[in-house]
Amino acid sequence: MELLKERIRQQGIVLTSDVLKLDAILNHQVDTELIMEMGKEFARRFKEEGVTKVVTVESSGITIAFATAYEMKVPLIFARRKKTLTTDNDCWLERVPSFTKGIVTDIMISKQFLTKDDRVLIIDDFIANGDAARGLIRIIGHSGAALVGVGIAVEKAFQLGAPSIRETGIRVDSLARILRMEPGFIELE
Ligand code: 5GP
Numbered sequence: 001m002e003l004l005k006e007r008i009r010q011q012g013i014v015l016t017s018d019v020l021k022l023d024a025i026l027n028h029q030v031d032t033e034l035i036m037e038m039g040k041e042f043a044r045r046f047k048e049e050g051v052t053k054v055v056t057v058e059s060s061g062i063t064i065a066f067a068t069a070y071e072m073k074v075p076l077i078f079a080r081r082k083k084t085l086t087t088d089n090d091c092w093l094e095r096v097p098s099f100t101k102g103i104v105t106d107i108m109i110s111k112q113f114l115t116k117d118d119r120v121l122i123i124d125d126f127i128a129n130g131d132a133a134r135g136l137i138r139i140i141g142h143s144g145a146a147l148v149g150v151g152i153a154v155e156k157a158f159q160l161g162a163p164s165i166r167e168t169g170i171r172v173d174s175l176a177r178i179l180r181m182e183p184g185f186i187e188l189e
Pocket of ligand 1: 018019020021022027060061097098099100124125126127128129130131132133161
């Protein structure tokens with residue numbers, strides 16, 4: 001997606017050779033028009049798949065997943081990371097390492113929102129080692145729903161997440177792929 005690639009070049013800040021800051025468009029301030037375009041693009045790419053639910057994990061994937069679900073006219077479910085007073089006890093739970101927080105967190109989805117009749121598209125902002133996506137894939141597996149694929153806004157192609165998931169036969173589609181980066185330099189495919 002050229003528009004996203006252009007914005008990454010203009011506004012992406014490479015913190016280290018494996019962490020990209022996109023706070024100006026995605027992870028802090030949100031460029032709503034760009035996000036809606038990303039939703040349209042995912043909806044276009046997966047339109048033949050009969051998707052019934054879009055699934056992401058809080059928090060940064062929510063805006064893109066919302067735009068995608070809105071375009072596809074299906075509900076969005078975001079896996080929660082923290083138990084609150086209102087959290088349903090009857091939920092699927094998986095423990096995943098968080099790439100940016102450097103800790104392990106639980107992610108959960110209430111059993112009432114995912115059933116074996118669902119066809120699920122996972123959406124997230126970045127993929128690095130693939131732990132967040134794999135956690136969601138395991139939850140979808142527990143529910144008996146069918147996974148149609150994973151849509152990622154920014155794939156850091158030099159990390160192992162996306163290829164390792166593709167190796168299992170799951171479709172992983174990215175809107176922008178970063179081949180290499182260093183502070184002050186980003187090589188996009
Ligand atoms: P993974 O689980 O694939 O290792 O990491 C994916 C998650 O970590 C994404 O949901 C995203 O929020 C966060 N993440 C991974 N890499 C980056 C990065 O370079 N920049 C930002 N802002 N978030 C990242």
